[in-house]
Amino acid sequence: xxxxxxxIGSNAVLALLVAVAALGCAGQQQRGVATDAxxxxxxxxxVVREFYRVFSTGNVADILALMRDDATYWxxxxxxxxxxxxxxxxxxxxxxxxxxxxxxxxxxxxxxxxIAEGEWVFAEASGRA
Numbered sequence: 001x002x003x004x005x006x007x008i009g010s011n012a013v014l015a016l017l018v019a020v021a022a023l024g025c026a027g028q029q030q031r032g033v034a035t036d037a038x039x040x041x042x043x044x045x046x047v048v049r050e051f052y053r054v055f056s057t058g059n060v061a062d063i064l065a066l067m068r069d070d071a072t073y074w075x076x077x078x079x080x081x082x083x084x085x086x087x088x089x090x091x092x093x094x095x096x097x098x099x100x101x102x103x104x105x106x107x108x109x110x111x112x113x114x115i116a117e118g119e120w121v122f123a124e125a126s127g128r129a
Contacts (some may be wrong), residue, residue: 041116048121051113059108060095064088 037054038046054062067073073091082094100103113124 005089010082044119044121045114046114048114048123052109052111052123052125056106056108056110058095058102058104060092063095064092067091 051066054066067088069088071088072085074085075083107127109125109127111123111125115122
C-alpha cells in the first residue's frame, strides 16, 4: 500500500493514540460496579470525542485544560514539528504556532474510528484545515 504524503494543511487522515488516563477519565473508579451508566469503555470514548471537539476549536487553553500535566500526545507520520510524541508543554508550543496556518484558526478533527481497551483509546481521525 502506497502512502499519500499530504501535508497537515490538506485533507488527511491522522492516526492518534490517546491515553485516556492522561485526559483525566474514568478508568478504575467504576470497575466491578453494575450500573445503568455507560461502560468505562464508552465513557472513555466519550472523553476522546470531547477532546477532539475542543481541539477543533483551536482554543489552546481549553485543549490543555483537558490534559493532565503528565499527558503525552502522539501523531503518526512525518510532518516536521507536528508528528511524533509531544508532552503537554510541547503540544502547547506547537498549537500556539500553528493556529495561524489554518482557515478559522484551527485544525478541525473528527474521529472516524474509536477502539477502546481498558484505559486506552485508539482514534483514527479525519482532519480538515
